[in-house]
Amino acid sequence: MADAATPVRTGRRNWLLAVGRQRELSLLAIMFVLGGIVSLMAPQFLSVDNFSQVAVLASITAVAAIGEALVIITRGIDLSVEATIGLVAYAVARSLELHLVDPLGALAMGLAIGLGLGMVNGFIIAVLKVPAIVATLGTLSIFRGIDYVIAGPDQVPLAGLPPGFAHIARTDFLGIPVFVLATVGVVVVGSLLLRSTRFGRQIYAVGSNPEAAAILGIPSRRVVFTAYALCGALAGLAGVMWVIEFGTINGTAATGVTLAVVAAVVVGGVNTLGGSGTLAGAAIGALFLGFIANALILVGLSQFWLQAIYGLVILLAISSDQIIRRGVQRANTRSGTR
Amino acid sequence: MTPRLALTGISKRFAATAALADVSLELLAGEVHALVGENGAGKSTLVKILAGVHQPDEGSILLDGVATQIPGPAQSRALGIAVVHQEPRLFPDLTVAENVFIGHAPAGVAGTIDWRGMRRAAQALFAELDVQFDVGAPVRGLSMADQQLIEIAKALSVEASVLVLDEPTASLSAHEVERLFTIVRRLRDRGVAVLFVSHRLDEVFALCDRATVFRDGRHVITAPIAGLTTADLIRHMVGRTVSLFPKVDNPIGDVLLEVRGLSRVGVFRDVSFDVRAGEILGLAGLVGAGRSEVARVLFGIDRRDSGEVLLGGAPVDFSAPSAAMSAGIAYLPEDRHQQGLVLDFSIAQNVTLPILPRLFPRLLMRASTERSVASEHTAQFNVRMTGVDQEVGALSGGNQQKVVLAKWLAAGPRVLILDEPTRGIDIGAKVEVHRLIAQLAAKGLAIILISSDLPEILAMSDRIIVLHEGRVTAEISRAEATQERVMFAATGTGASRG
Numbered sequence: 001m002a003d004a005a006t007p008v009r010t011g012r013r014n015w016l017l018a019v020g021r022q023r024e025l026s027l028l029a030i031m032f033v034l035g036g037i038v039s040l041m042a043p044q045f046l047s048v049d050n051f052s053q054v055a056v057l058a059s060i061t062a063v064a065a066i067g068e069a070l071v072i073i074t075r076g077i078d079l080s081v082e083a084t085i086g087l088v089a090y091a092v093a094r095s096l097e098l099h100l101v102d103p104l105g106a107l108a109m110g111l112a113i114g115l116g117l118g119m120v121n122g123f124i125i126a127v128l129k130v131p132a133i134v135a136t137l138g139t140l141s142i143f144r145g146i147d148y149v150i151a152g153p154d155q156v157p158l159a160g161l162p163p164g165f166a167h168i169a170r171t172d173f174l175g176i177p178v179f180v181l182a183t184v185g186v187v188v189v190g191s192l193l194l195r196s197t198r199f200g201r202q203i204y205a206v207g208s209n210p211e212a213a214a215i216l217g218i219p220s221r222r223v224v225f226t227a228y229a230l231c232g233a234l235a236g237l238a239g240v241m242w243v244i245e246f247g248t249i250n251g252t253a254a255t256g257v258t259l260a261v262v263a264a265v266v267v268g269g270v271n272t273l274g275g276s277g278t279l280a281g282a283a284i285g286a287l288f289l290g291f292i293a294n295a296l297i298l299v300g301l302s303q304f305w306l307q308a309i310y311g312l313v314i315l316l317a318i319s320s321d322q323i324i325r326r327g328v329q330r331a332n333t334r335s336g337t338r
Numbered sequence: 339m340t341p342r343l344a345l346t347g348i349s350k351r352f353a354a355t356a357a358l359a360d361v362s363l364e365l366l367a368g369e370v371h372a373l374v375g376e377n378g379a380g381k382s383t384l385v386k387i388l389a390g391v392h393q394p395d396e397g398s399i400l401l402d403g404v405a406t407q408i409p410g411p412a413q414s415r416a417l418g419i420a421v422v423h424q425e426p427r428l429f430p431d432l433t434v435a436e437n438v439f440i441g442h443a444p445a446g447v448a449g450t451i452d453w454r455g456m457r458r459a460a461q462a463l464f465a466e467l468d469v470q471f472d473v474g475a476p477v478r479g480l481s482m483a484d485q486q487l488i489e490i491a492k493a494l495s496v497e498a499s500v501l502v503l504d505e506p507t508a509s510l511s512a513h514e515v516e517r518l519f520t521i522v523r524r525l526r527d528r529g530v531a532v533l534f535v536s537h538r539l540d541e542v543f544a545l546c547d548r549a550t551v552f553r554d555g556r557h558v559i560t561a562p563i564a565g566l567t568t569a570d571l572i573r574h575m576v577g578r579t580v581s582l583f584p585k586v587d588n589p590i591g592d593v594l595l596e597v598r599g600l601s602r603v604g605v606f607r608d609v610s611f612d613v614r615a616g617e618i619l620g621l622a623g624l625v626g627a628g629r630s631e632v633a634r635v636l637f638g639i640d641r642r643d644s645g646e647v648l649l650g651g652a653p654v655d656f657s658a659p660s661a662a663m664s665a666g667i668a669y670l671p672e673d674r675h676q677q678g679l680v681l682d683f684s685i686a687q688n689v690t691l692p693i694l695p696r697l698f699p700r701l702l703m704r705a706s707t708e709r710s711v712a713s714e715h716t717a718q719f720n721v722r723m724t725g726v727d728q729e730v731g732a733l734s735g736g737n738q739q740k741v742v743l744a745k746w747l748a749a750g751p752r753v754l755i756l757d758e759p760t761r762g763i764d765i766g767a768k769v770e771v772h773r774l775i776a777q778l779a780a781k782g783l784a785i786i787l788i789s790s791d792l793p794e795i796l797a798m799s800d801r802i803i804v805l806h807e808g809r810v811t812a813e814i815s816r817a818e819a820t821q822e823r824v825m826f827a828a829t830g831t832g833a834s835r836g
Binding site: 192196197198201202204205208209211212213214215216217218219275276 | 637639658659660661662663669671677678679680681682683687691692694695698701702703704705
């Protein structure tokens with residue numbers, strides 16, 4: 001019977017599946033090995049200071065990447081995240097400088113603007129049915145354009161921010177930087193949302209098999225809209241973190257960040273064709289990229305290599321995914337269970 | 339006379355099923371040869387072998403007496419075999435001329451494309467076919483019939499000596515069919531060997547010189563059309579071996595679902611029937627007769643243009659599957675991979691997908707509840723699995739189908755529409771699925787069973803409705819149902835011959 005797969009074949013499939021599934025662990029293992037090599041070449045790599053520096057910087061990418069992961073799981077993409085981060089960063093920084101909001105108000109304001117921009121994306125994609133890549137390429141330009149118009153040639157200097165605001169990034173709680181705690185919080189809440197709510201299940205179903213989802217009566221448009229809205233809100237949070245981290249903000253803040261965000265999601269094991277992946281994976285992917293950037297500096301390679309290496313890492317991650325998927329399929333057909 | 343094309347002892351297996359078993363077929367130059375058979379008789383597989391899409395496991399192919407192989411579509415074309423598929427496969431944004439010459443455009447200076455030469459050559463081809471075409475216009479928006487003619491012009495442009503027409507008339511009007519036949523006859527007179535695959539027996543008699551019948555992947559007969567009658571052909575097509583299905587007679591209750599004059603423009607017309615509680619209504623017909631389309635309207639995937647549907651006596655009009663589901667209708671779609679299952683999900687996640695809102699009315703879901711609900715619903719189906727956490731993609735076809743059934747039954751429907759529930763699953767699982775269907779009917783569900791498997795539909799149904807080209811051509815009671823009667827109605831010959 002078809003069910004009587006031999007243990008050997010099943011074993012091969014399980015092994016491949018395990019590697020494919022445990023992307024988070026694989027990434028951590030690679031970081032561990034590479035870290036060992038880097039620490040031999042540059043001993044300061046192993047310092048607590050350096051670690052927290054890497055983690056704090058990676059947190060911003062990670063928060064945005066978590067939102068991006070939600071969107072990519074639905075078979076979409078949001079190229080406008082960097083413009084959302086930039087626009088939110090400038091708006092929040094300027095409002096703080098003008099004392100229109102207090103720090104807590106700044107956070108709420110950032111989330112609200114991000115949410116609004118995300119809803120614009122969601123409306124265009126889920127309701128108007130414009131392909132995501134075109135829609136968000138358009139809004140990328142529009143959001144950035146608005147940022148330029150508001151900011152003009154001005155910048156908000158670090159000194160314009162409330163005293164102590166910029167120190168939040170370096171503040172520890174129980175020895176862990178606040179940014180890292182915030183990111184872990186987002187991962188935990190987001191993962192709970194994906195694993196244990198109807199919305200989470202529907203997001204995977206819509207991304208994995210839209211046709212079946214439609215026949216099951218899953219409200220795909222609402223699900224997709226919500227994913228973009230949440231992605232925008234998280235980009236908004238990343239924008240506020242950007243202000244805290246960098247202090248001095250002008251109209252070009254966060255330009256080019258989308259590449260790193262998408263790279264983090266892909267490296268973190270989210271299927272670019274939708275339907276599978278985890279938020280923890282996306283966050284670890286961001287950490288992985290931050291770690292590589294840091295290692296490059298410590299080893300003495302030029303920062304200019306970074307862009308090329310990000311691209312290389314994306315390609316490596318996607319091709320290894322393809323190879324694993326094909327292996328699993330082959331193991332499946334050979335054991336005749338498909 | 340050496341046949342233009344001779345297939346000998348061709349066999350082709352897909353996993354557990356034999357699509358073709360030791361079939362032979364000879365195509366002569368200057369003949370139109372009909373290939374007929376029920377759905378699943380192996381016609382498409384044979385067409386795909388000729389097109390170079392599939393490779394036979396055994397057997398030989400002789401072209402003009404020379405042994406040859408067709409390892410791919412390009413080689414098929416190079417050998418002079420042109421296949422016109424039921425759905426034309428053209429590039430809608432390219433012009434008519436570009437489509438005709440795709441892959442072999444006339445070369446101009448330095449390897450560039452000779453556009454003017456191409457347009458002129460395309461015009462010449464259509465002149466030969468005696469049809470008018472603006473060869474510079476894009477294909478998008480042309481009728482199905484016109485697109486088919488472009489496919490035929492494409493075949494002429496490579497001077498094909500073998501032309502395979504796979505259900506070419508399925509979407510043509512009577513006038514367009516006549517035009518196509520005239521062209522086919524002209525090609526035949528020029529010495530082209532034509533293989534005409536069709537469900538429409540009247541067309542076979544109108545056009546063809548000889549006919550070959552396949553049944554269950556086997557060759558039944560090849561004979562000159564002059565010596566055959568429609569009844570002969572149908573007798574050869576049916577009469578498949580019947581496996582034993584455990585159909586039990588159970589009390590049939592009140593009418594649950596009534597369909598009155600249901601129409602969807604261009605798909606089906608004036609379809610009426612009713613289904614009672616505890617009854618299995620078979621919906622028979624050939625592929626493309628509109629059976630699944632009726633089901634899709636009943637389930638709210640597509641909208642109707644006219645007619646009415648009554649559920650438990652009250653008129654209903656579903657705008658979405660979710661509405662149909664909450665009213666108590668479940669639809670097990672034809673293609674379980676495309677539409678039935680989320681392969682990335684576990685068994686438990688698939689089973690609970692349609693009932694999540696009811697199962698977890700509050701924000702959070704509980705994995706333990708989910709697993710126990712899924713276990714409960716899969717237990718009665720005897721799904722062979724390592725546990726409900728197993729990924730659905732790793733199950734066999736039969737077990738996947740049981741999961742789809744479990745999923746719909748978890749939703750607690752009153753009316754269950756099953757579209758080809760046993761296609762592509764092995765015989766053991768098939769019998770089990772039949773047992774389950776009978777059990778569900780015994781529990782009082784009204785079941786609509788769509789199947790292309792004649793023995794299956796005869797054995798399982800209390801009553802059979804036959805569709806032909808979007809219209810009901812017969813309603814046959816269980817006692818009166820024979821394979822011949824159903825096939826007569828399904829091929830559209832039932833009305834004229836009783």
